[in-house]
Amino acid sequence: MTSRDGRWLALGLRPGQVVDWRYGAADGAIDRRPAEVRGGGGLCVAEHPFGIGEALTVGDESGAVVRAEPQGVPVGTVSLHAAKGRVRGAAPPRTGADTVEWRVGAAEAAQALFARAEVRDAEGAVAALTNPVLLEPRR
Structure with a gap:
C-alpha cells in the first residue's frame, strides 16, 4: 500500500x-x-519499522527549510508533501536541475507533521519518493 x-x-x-x-x-x-x-x-x-527518516526540529524564530534537488531521475514534476497534502511543487527544465524549497515555521510544522518529496516523470508516473521526515516544533 x-x-x-x-x-x-x-x-x-x-x-x-x-x-x-x-x-x-x-x-x-x-x-x-x-x-x-x-x-x-x-x-x-x-515497510520501514525504524524507517521514517529523521526528525527535523523547527524553531519559532529560525524555522527550517525543506529542500528537494532531484538528480539522476527523469523529471516531469518535483513536489513536497505534508499531512495536509502538497505544499510546494515545480515543473523543472528537462535537465532535472531544479530545486523546490518550503520554508516552514514551528506553528506550521505542528500542523504539517512531516515532509516528503515526490518526483514524477513527464507522464505523471512516480520516478522517486522519499520517506517522510518528521517535523518537530521546538517548544
Whole structure:
C-alpha cells in the first residue's frame, strides 16, 4: 500500500480484494485501512519499522527549510508533501536541475507533521519518493 503519507505491505489479500489507498494521516482513516486487510485474513507489515527518516526540529524564530534537488531521475514534476497534502511543487527544465524549497515555521510544522518529496516523470508516473521526515516544533 502506498498512501499519501507512506507505505506498508498488505499480505494475504483475497483475490480481488481492494484496499483504498487514497488516505493520509490527516484523514483519520489510517487505522481503518489495516483493519480492512486484517478483517479479510491478511497481515499488515510496516515497510520501514525504524524507517521514517529523521526528525527535523523547527524553531519559532529560525524555522527550517525543506529542500528537494532531484538528480539522476527523469523529471516531469518535483513536489513536497505534508499531512495536509502538497505544499510546494515545480515543473523543472528537462535537465532535472531544479530545486523546490518550503520554508516552514514551528506553528506550521505542528500542523504539517512531516515532509516528503515526490518526483514524477513527464507522464505523471512516480520516478522517486522519499520517506517522510518528521517535523518537530521546538517548544
